[in-house]
Amino acid sequence: MSNFYCKHCGGKQSSISMLTSITCPRHPLGANKGKHALYEGSEKSQYACKNCGSKQSSISMLTSITCPRHPLGANKGKHEPAL
Template identity: 60%
Template sequence: MPDCFCEYCGTKNSSIAGLVANPCFRHPNGSNKGKHKLYEGSTKSQYYCKYCGTSDPNISGLTNNPCYRHPNGANKGKHAPAL
């Protein structure tokens, strides 16, 4: 089975169970206030934000920055990878 990644922070794990069992430091409810969420898209050479189109070669880099077109308001949420 290929590696599994968290949609919120890009953390990598070899199993879905191992990934979603741990708290996520970039969870939308706050740092460590929720578990990792499985990114269900495919592995790509570039990941794009589904809100504004910004790109980064990895999910971790993409989700590290605020998004100016986030649904909660400009810079009130992080970039989210498109599937």
């Protein structure tokens, strides 16, 4: 069985439809102001931020930390997983 992950928070569901029907606590518009968005990459042992290269063992851990090279400015957004 495959797992599908949210690119904003690392939330996991067994189907895309289930994942994208639930609100996301780390949505860019604010907590629970939007639905989970599908992470389109594969499952990995480590996930890297597409802006700075920082690595963590899960999407959840990666997206919980602010990024020093975020497009909105240093530490003005969370790390974003690269595909």
